[in-house]
C-alpha cells in the first residue's frame with residue numbers, strides 16, 4: 527500500500543459531516559412528514575453515512591442493505607456495475623430511500639434506480655449521497671439529497687475505501703493523486 531494514513535489530508539471533518547447529515551435528515555423529516563420509509567444502504571461505502579443519517583430521522587423506517595461493486599482495486603470505475611448481493615423485500619407501495627456514499631459516474635445509482643423501477647411500483651423512490659463528484663458523470667443522475675459537492679479527488683474515510691482500507695476514518699480525506707496506484 528503506497529498511501530500512508532499520514533498522507534491523507536482532511537477534506538471534511540467529523541463535525542462538518544455530522545452537522546451536514548443532520549441538515550439532510552431535517553429535510554427528509556419535513557419531506558416524508560412521518561410517513562413510513564424503507565432505507566436501502568448501499569454497502570460497503572454508505573454504512574457510516576446511513577447509520578448517522580437514520581439516527582436523526584423521525585419517521586418509522588426499515589433498513590435494507592445491498593452490495594454492488596464497480597471499482598475492484600482501482601481508483602476509477604470499471605464502467606460496469608456488478609450486483610454482488612441484492613435481496614430486497616416487497617417494496618410495492620413503499621417510500622424507498624436509496625443511500626450511497628458518493629455519486630461519481632452515476633452508473634451505480636442508475637443501475638439501482640432502474641432495478642427498483644423494473645421490479646416494484648414504489649410510492650416514491652429517492653436517492654441520497656453523502657458526496658457528489660460531478661466531474662466524471664456519465665449519466666443524467668442527480669441525487670435528491672447530497673451532503674457536499676467535491677471536485678476531482680479520490681476520497682477515503684467515513685465508509686469510503688482505498689483498496690479496502692480507511693473506511694474507519696472519522697473524517698473524509700484525500701491523498702495526492704501521485705500516491706494512488708491505478
Ligand code: IMP
Pocket residue numbers: 571596597603626627628629630631632633634635659679680681682686687688
Ligand atoms: P459511480 O457508479 O461511478 O457513481 O461510483 C459509485 C461508487 O464508486 C461509490 O459508491 C463508491 O463506492 C465508489 N467511489 C467513487 N468515487 C470514489 C472515491 O473518490 N473514493 C472511494 N470510492 C469511490
